[in-house]
Amino acid sequence: MAIARQVPQSFHNAITKFANSSTGGIDWDITLQQHDTYLEALRSVVPTVICLPSLDDLPDSVFVEDTVVAMGNRAVITNPGHPARRKEVDSIREFLDGDESLDMTLFNMADYHEGTAFCDGGDVLNTSRHVFVGLSERTNHKAIPVLEEALGVEVIPVAFQGNALHLKSIVTHVDESTLLVPTGALGDDVIRNMQALERGYNNIIRLPNMLACNVVSVNGGLIAQDMGNGEIRSALEQVAVERNMTIQFVDCSEIAKADGALTCCSVLLNIS
Numbered sequence: 001m002a003i004a005r006q007v008p009q010s011f012h013n014a015i016t017k018f019a020n021s022s023t024g025g026i027d028w029d030i031t032l033q034q035h036d037t038y039l040e041a042l043r044s045v046v047p048t049v050i051c052l053p054s055l056d057d058l059p060d061s062v063f064v065e066d067t068v069v070a071m072g073n074r075a076v077i078t079n080p081g082h083p084a085r086r087k088e089v090d091s092i093r094e095f096l097d098g099d100e101s102l103d104m105t106l107f108n109m110a111d112y113h114e115g116t117a118f119c120d121g122g123d124v125l126n127t128s129r130h131v132f133v134g135l136s137e138r139t140n141h142k143a144i145p146v147l148e149e150a151l152g153v154e155v156i157p158v159a160f161q162g163n164a165l166h167l168k169s170i171v172t173h174v175d176e177s178t179l180l181v182p183t184g185a186l187g188d189d190v191i192r193n194m195q196a197l198e199r200g201y202n203n204i205i206r207l208p209n210m211l212a213c214n215v216v217s218v219n220g221g222l223i224a225q226d227m228g229n230g231e232i233r234s235a236l237e238q239v240a241v242e243r244n245m246t247i248q249f250v251d252c253s254e255i256a257k258a259d260g261a262l263t264c265c266s267v268l269l270n271i272s
């Protein structure tokens with residue numbers, strides 16, 4: 001199952017720090033179209049996709065990934081690192097709490113360490129063999145034991161510095177031994193800090209664009225960004241073919257203007 005959220009009317013006010021400002025302002029109609037296409041792609045690989053109603057007063061609320069970290073039947077409602085995003089968690093908590101058939105046990109990160117543990121879900125990379133958590137501007141050290149205790153898993157903190165919002169803005173996984181990582185120093189650092197080679201990630205595919213490294217990999221399907229770049233497209237198609245996976249490309253130009261990518265727009269549940 002996947003949860004997404006409709007784009008809010010205030011999306012043009014979303015926080016932007018890392019996006020390339022030369023790409024212009026956010027186009028509302030294109031945003032809606034691209035979000036619909038994303039949901040369609042997700043629905044073709046995930047049996048149930050629930051798109052929650054928009055939270056129009058919360059400009060970043062389409063980035064639902066940041067509000068919850070779920071593993072099996074446990075979920076941590078996060079305490080987002082940016083104050084403007086903290087109210088977003090109420091509605092996801094209500095949804096997960098309100099549906100008994102989901103059978104979720106919820107933990108509130110804000111209840112720990114007097115509310116000083118912070119985490120955005122975009123920093124949590126669960127490759128199914130490891131749970132890596134980026135120590136970013138949004139996620140701090142105090143979040144690590146909270147996630148470990150609540151989710152009952154070992155969490156590997158990954159420090160990084162550079163022009164990226166979250167760990168998953170830099171690296172995502174395709175399967176349990178394959179990572180997508182950008183070329184250059186930031187990618188090199190992240191591979192080293194994850195100890196990716198030592199941990200058995202034998203296939204580290206380097207792509208010349210960071211945004212292209214953010215893919216949704218679920219149920220044998222890959223959803224990748226349409227970057228309008230033939231070389232990147234072929235490289236990703238090859239990755240999919242070699243692993244007997246399907247691949248769909250989705251243009252996310254407007255989401256990217258608000259520092260978002262593909263994984264940010266959904267939360268995958270009951271997927272270990």
Ligand code: CIR
Pocket residue numbers: 014015016060063065066082085121122123165166169258259260261263264
């Ligand atoms: C923010 O700055 O919080 C949003 N504009 C972007 C959040 C993107 N989320 C994600 O990568 N998981």
